[in-house]
Amino acid sequence: xxxxxxxxxxxxxxxxxxxxxxxxxxxxxxxxxxxxxxxxxxxxxxxxxxxxxxxxxxxxxxxxxxxxxxxxxxxxxxxxxxxxxxxxxxxxxxxxxxxxxxxxxxxxxxxxxxxxxxxxxxxxxxxxxxxxxxxxxxxxxxxxxxxxxxxxxxx
Amino acid sequence: xxxxxxxxxxxxxxxxxxxxxxxxxxxxxxxxxxxxxxxxxxxxxxxxxxxxxxxxxxxxxxxxxxxxxxxxxxxxxxxxxxxxxxxxxxxxxxxxxxxxxxxxxxxxxxxxxxxxxxxxxxxxxxxxxxxxxxx
Numbered sequence: 001x002x003x004x005x006x007x008x009x010x011x012x013x014x015x016x017x018x019x020x021x022x023x024x025x026x027x028x029x030x031x032x033x034x035x036x037x038x039x040x041x042x043x044x045x046x047x048x049x050x051x052x053x054x055x056x057x058x059x060x061x062x063x064x065x066x067x068x069x070x071x072x073x074x075x076x077x078x079x080x081x082x083x084x085x086x087x088x089x090x091x092x093x094x095x096x097x098x099x100x101x102x103x104x105x106x107x108x109x110x111x112x113x114x115x116x117x118x119x120x121x122x123x124x125x126x127x128x129x130x131x132x133x134x135x136x137x138x139x140x141x142x143x144x145x146x147x148x149x150x151x152x153x154x155x
Numbered sequence: 156x157x158x159x160x161x162x163x164x165x166x167x168x169x170x171x172x173x174x175x176x177x178x179x180x181x182x183x184x185x186x187x188x189x190x191x192x193x194x195x196x197x198x199x200x201x202x203x204x205x206x207x208x209x210x211x212x213x214x215x216x217x218x219x220x221x222x223x224x225x226x227x228x229x230x231x232x233x234x235x236x237x238x239x240x241x242x243x244x245x246x247x248x249x250x251x252x253x254x255x256x257x258x259x260x261x262x263x264x265x266x267x268x269x270x271x272x273x274x275x276x277x278x279x280x281x282x283x284x285x286x287x288x289x290x
Binding site: 004007027030033034037041042044046047048049051054058061062070073074078084088091092118122125126129154155 | 196203210211272279
C-alpha cells in the first residue's frame with residue numbers, strides 16, 4: 001500500500017513525460033475496462049441462466065449514468081488497444097525505441113481522431129433516446145424496478 | 156554458491172531461473188492483444204455504436220445468438236478478454252504487493268476467478284437457445 005501511495009505521488013512529481021503518461025493511461029484504461037467487462041460478462045450470462053434479470057439489467061443500462069460509462073469504456077478500449085499495439089511493436093523491435101516519444105504522440109492523435117466523433121455520436125444518440133421518452137411523458141432517469149420483470153416472463 | 160572450476164576458470168553460480176510462465180504470460184498478452192484489437196474494438200463499434208444500447212433487448216441478443224458465427228465471436232471475445240484482463244491486473248498487483256505469501260494467495264483467487272468465469276459464461280453462450288425469445 002505504501003508503494004501505491006508512492007506511485008500516485010510520484011506520478012505528479014516524476015517528469016517521465018510521454019512514456020510515463022502512456023504507462024499510467026494504459027493501466028487506468030485497462031483497469032476500467034476490466035471492471036466493466038467482468039460485470040458485463042456475468043450479466044450477459046444471465047441471458048441463459050436468468051433471462052428476466054438480464055432483461056431488467058438491459059433496461060437499467062439505458063440510464064444516463066450507464067450511457068456515460070459506456071462512452072468512457074469506448075474511449076478506454078480505443079486508447080488501450082492502440083497503445084497496446086504500440087507496446088507490442090516496440091517490444092518486438094527494440095531498434096524502434098528511438099521513436100518512443102513520437103509513437104506515443106501518434107497513439108494519442110489516432111485515439112482522439114476516432115474517439116471525439118464516436119463519443120459525440122454516442123452522446124447525441126443517447127440524448128435522442130431521452131427526448132423520445134420525454135415526448136411520451138417518461139424520463140430516461142427512471143430506474144427500472146426488478147418487480148416489473150417477473151421470473152418466467154419469457155416462458 | 157559460486158565455485159571456480161580449476162580447469163576452465165569459469166565461475167559457476169547456481170541461480171534460480173524463473174519458470175517459463177512469465178515468458179508465456181508476456182507473449183500471451185501481446186498475441187491476445189492483437190486478437191482483441193479486432194474482437195474487442197469490433198465488438199464496441201458493432202454493439203455499442205452501430206447498434207445502440209438504448210434499443211437493446213433480449214430479442215436482439217437472441218437473434219444474434221441464433222447464429223453460430225456470433226456465438227463463436229462472443230466466445231472468442233470471452234476467452235481472450237478475461238485471461239488478458241486478469242493477467243493485467245496480476246501485473247499491476249505484483250508491482251504494489253511485495254508479500255510473497257499474500258501474492259500467492261491472490262494469484263490462486265485470480266486463477267479460480269478466470270476458470271469460473273470462462274466456464275459459467277462459456278456454458279451460457281454455447282447452450283443459449285434463441286427459440287423462446289423469437290416470435
